[in-house]
Amino acid sequence: MKRRDVLKAGAVTGALAVTGVGVSACASETASMSAESITLADIPVGGGVVVSEPPVVLTQPTAEAVKAFTSICPHQGCKVNNVSDNQIFCPCHGSIFSGIDGSVIQGPATEGLAAASVTVSGNDVSFG
């Protein structure tokens, strides 16, 4: 099975740095993992996981309520790289999106992140 890179936002950065797992350039709160291994427990409540391929950001605004959006910023196409406090951050020009519905909280983006499909079955999370 093909492994896909995932950037996970949350408090695991330190642990992943120790294990040598890849970390993005704006890695203050991100780390990578296989998309196939994402479980509900991997998505912090109020935080999220940024998947490199497919380009999706998964959030969990409240316990067991998982949302998925494209991780491609509608402003100029950068990938969002961080999720905290139910907000999704684009590193390029500072746009901030809601982790609840993908809407714009702060520009320059004028459009929100498009919703993506996600299914949660027990602890398994499927998306695309």
Ligand code: FES
């Ligand atoms: S590309 Fe995201 S804010 Fe500009």
